[in-house]
Amino acid sequence: MVSRNTRDVLLLLGPCLIYLFAFSVFPLLYSLRLSFTDLGIAKDSGHWVGFDNYVAVFNDPFFWNAARTTAVMVGSAVVLQVVLGVGLALFFNQRLRGSWLVRGALILPMLLTPIVVGVMWRAMLNPDWGIVNWAIGRLGLPPINWLGSTDWAIRTLVIADTWQWTPFVFLVVYARLQALPEHVFEAVQVDGAGRWATFRYITLPLLAPAIAFAAIFRAIDAFRSFDLVYGLTYGGPARTTTTLSFLTYQTGFDFQQYGYSAAIAYVMVVVLIVLSTVTLRFVRLRGQEGA
Amino acid sequence: MTGSENDHRALGDKVAQLKTETGIDLTISAPALNALIPKTGQELAASQSAFELVNYLGFLTTGYLSNGSFEQLNKYKDDPAETPPDWDFSDFATANLNNVGIFDPTTKTLGKGTNLYGIPGLHSGSVVYFYRKDLFDAAGLQPAKTWDDFKAAAKALNKPGQVAGCSFIGANDFSLATVSWYTTFLTTGGVLLTGSPATKDFKPNLNSPEAVGALQMLIDLLPYAPTNVTSYGFPENVDAFSSGKIAQMVFWSTIAGPVYNPATSKVATMTGVTPVPAAPGQTSQAILGGWGVGIPANADPTKKAAAWRALTWMTSKSFNNYEELQYQIDPSRNSTYNDPTLIAKLPYLPISGAANAGAHTIETSILADFFGMNASMNVEFNKALIGAQDAKTACANVQTLWEASLRKAGVLV
Numbered sequence: 001m002v003s004r005n006t007r008d009v010l011l012l013l014g015p016c017l018i019y020l021f022a023f024s025v026f027p028l029l030y031s032l033r034l035s036f037t038d039l040g041i042a043k044d045s046g047h048w049v050g051f052d053n054y055v056a057v058f059n060d061p062f063f064w065n066a067a068r069t070t071a072v073m074v075g076s077a078v079v080l081q082v083v084l085g086v087g088l089a090l091f092f093n094q095r096l097r098g099s100w101l102v103r104g105a106l107i108l109p110m111l112l113t114p115i116v117v118g119v120m121w122r123a124m125l126n127p128d129w130g131i132v133n134w135a136i137g138r139l140g141l142p143p144i145n146w147l148g149s150t151d152w153a154i155r156t157l158v159i160a161d162t163w164q165w166t167p168f169v170f171l172v173v174y175a176r177l178q179a180l181p182e183h184v185f186e187a188v189q190v191d192g193a194g195r196w197a198t199f200r201y202i203t204l205p206l207l208a209p210a211i212a213f214a215a216i217f218r219a220i221d222a223f224r225s226f227d228l229v230y231g232l233t234y235g236g237p238a239r240t241t242t243t244l245s246f247l248t249y250q251t252g253f254d255f256q257q258y259g260y261s262a263a264i265a266y267v268m269v270v271v272l273i274v275l276s277t278v279t280l281r282f283v284r285l286r287g288q289e290g291a
Numbered sequence: 292m293t294g295s296e297n298d299h300r301a302l303g304d305k306v307a308q309l310k311t312e313t314g315i316d317l318t319i320s321a322p323a324l325n326a327l328i329p330k331t332g333q334e335l336a337a338s339q340s341a342f343e344l345v346n347y348l349g350f351l352t353t354g355y356l357s358n359g360s361f362e363q364l365n366k367y368k369d370d371p372a373e374t375p376p377d378w379d380f381s382d383f384a385t386a387n388l389n390n391v392g393i394f395d396p397t398t399k400t401l402g403k404g405t406n407l408y409g410i411p412g413l414h415s416g417s418v419v420y421f422y423r424k425d426l427f428d429a430a431g432l433q434p435a436k437t438w439d440d441f442k443a444a445a446k447a448l449n450k451p452g453q454v455a456g457c458s459f460i461g462a463n464d465f466s467l468a469t470v471s472w473y474t475t476f477l478t479t480g481g482v483l484l485t486g487s488p489a490t491k492d493f494k495p496n497l498n499s500p501e502a503v504g505a506l507q508m509l510i511d512l513l514p515y516a517p518t519n520v521t522s523y524g525f526p527e528n529v530d531a532f533s534s535g536k537i538a539q540m541v542f543w544s545t546i547a548g549p550v551y552n553p554a555t556s557k558v559a560t561m562t563g564v565t566p567v568p569a570a571p572g573q574t575s576q577a578i579l580g581g582w583g584v585g586i587p588a589n590a591d592p593t594k595k596a597a598a599w600r601a602l603t604w605m606t607s608k609s610f611n612n613y614e615e616l617q618y619q620i621d622p623s624r625n626s627t628y629n630d631p632t633l634i635a636k637l638p639y640l641p642i643s644g645a646a647n648a649g650a651h652t653i654e655t656s657i658l659a660d661f662f663g664m665n666a667s668m669n670v671e672f673n674k675a676l677i678g679a680q681d682a683k684t685a686c687a688n689v690q691t692l693w694e695a696s697l698r699k700a701g702v703l704v
Contacts, residue, residue: 040659040660045659127518127519127522128517128518128519128527128531143518145518145519145521145522147522148462148519148521148522148677149677150674150677150679234463235463236462236463236670236673237462237463237521237522237673237674237677238463238670238671238673238674238677238679239670250666251663252329253325253328253329254325254328254329254662254663254666255660255662255663255666256328256329256332256659256662257660257663
């Protein structure tokens with residue numbers, strides 16, 4: 001017989017469990033099953049193909065191209081965002097007059113959805129009438145084919161992502177900075193430490209957990225980056241901005257190879273789990289060393 | 292559910308009239324193409340479609356009809372109680388009917404037999420050649436009849452910073468392959484695929500001289516095209532042409548129709564249209580575009596009769612004419628292409644009508660991987676246009692990718 005306590009717990013948790021199962025667990029298991037089938041648009045598709053899709057993924061040059069693009073994008077964007085975000089946090093931590101206004105404005109990009117950011121940047125970077133090339137022209141510089149050249153397209157993606165998400169890193173680091181114990185800095189000042197030494201040996205180690213959190217969070221988010229690519233470059237030109245998420249979407253929904261697309265998605269999931277676990281372990285170890 | 296190629300605007304304009312005349316409440320959903328295709332697939336695969344009418348791309352007809360996804364319409368069409376007497380079925384362009392409506396389920400062949408699954412609409416169309424009459428007259432040139440003429444005119448009319456000698460779809464875009472390249476390929480004697488799926492020898496000819504030549508021509512035209520043509524899709528070309536910055540282009544008639552709209556185009560009275568150029572000895576023709584509209588087989592059975600009534604209403608002559616007049620999107624009825632009142636305002640209509648009637652259904656449209664194959668072609672061709680590889684390499688790459696796709700589909704051994 002179920003105790004009253006257990007019944008109450010089940011009653012309270014029940015709706016959440018049902019929701020979780022319906023919208024997380026079931027789709028996850030269903031898509032896992034899909035990844036072992038050849039489901040496509042054809043009516044006679046959907047047969048069990050074992051690991052064929054996974055073998056095909058690892059032999060697919062477009063998958064490796066997308067993996068490389070994703071790595072370049074994630075690496076560049078996260079490094080840039082961490083450097084800028086930490087820099088901005090340190091700058092605004094100086095309690096300059098009127099800085100609250102700038103701080104407020106700084107987080108605005110983060111409030112936009114990435115698809116809007118993509119479309120907005122696409123318009124601003126239009127090679128013929130976009131405001132960015134217009135401004136560059138006013139400076140006497142030649143126009144840049146931001147989205148139409150293989151050299152620039154990936155940089156443009158990184159720039160747009162950095163514009164939108166640097167404020168996130170800034171917010172996290174700034175919040176941590178505000179919470180740092182003042183007596184530590186007062187003691188260091190009494191000891192006569194310079195600004196660089198204070199930053200290098202006190203501020204940075206104390207900020208490390210916040211920076212690591214922001215970097216990991218951003219890395220995972222950038223790894224899944226889809227809407228920005230969709231709105232800004234649609235994976236082009238010449239697949240130079242086709243990230244893994246976009247490849248998954250394109251394979252599934254443009255080309256309607258649902259089974260194969262699910263396999264790519266699961267490879268992504270595994271890579272993400274491994275990367276985030278390793279990174280979190282590394283950060284924890286470093287934290288213990290620091291302690 | 293329809294595509295967002297202005298059909299939804301025309302429907303939106305007329306939805307109250309539909310309600311008054313038929314008592315039918317129509318709710319319109321018009322996702323962009325990239326969202327429409329998967330959405331359509333999901334609706335057709337569901338136990339019951341949320342839509343009673345679905346507008347589908349002609350390129351996907353075989354896929355949908357092979358699946359049995361759409362209701363056979365003969366029983367409605369042949370029933371005078373269900374079909375308005377002035378809804379003239381014989382007025383639909385045969386090419387469009389064969390492209391989106393007539394299908395033999397036994398052999399899975401489009402345009403064969405009498406089984407009707409979709410009605411051409413809400414718009415159709417092919418590719419025509421737009422040129423600036425004033426610029427050609429001033430230079431003493433005739434509109435191009437051959438591709439050599441086209442290139443010579445591009446060179447002669449190109450004035451950097453003012454007018455580009457020509458333009459085309461140069462971006463990594465669906466129409467780079469299907470319009471810019473395929474039209475040239477087809478009119479220089481190219482044959483995209485030989486053999487047949489049935490005999491499992493459905494082989495692409497992407498490494499043929501015509502294939503490489505068609506891409507090389509686009510590369511050769513780059514110096515006379517807008518600086519950023521490699522990122523030009525539909526809007527960039529139509530906007531640039533409408534603002535007087537392009538001397539000639541080969542384009543979907545229905546997409547570029549607004550260059551004739553004086554409210555949005557500076558060159559509405561200066562634009563001429565002819566059939567697309569062709570190599571000497573070849574016939575002018577291009578890929579056939581267009582849409583079909585049908586009743587999903589899994590639609591609510593109690594609403595299917597009303598769906599048919601609404602379908603006949605929105606594919607009627609008067610609605611076809613309204614769409615053309617208001618939005619310059621090409622009709623699927625012969626009478627609209629030849630309507631004197633419309634022609635007086637939109638003189639390109641007879642040329643578009645002839646192009647539509649003689650247009651060619653792309654061979655890959657019968658394959659489930661149509662969009663995947665088209666995408667790989669666009670990527671490789673775009674890569675050649677931005678200088679990352681030459682035409683021969685691009686075509687060879689597409690040949691390899693296509694052969695793999697065809698083998699995977701089991702139509703090439």
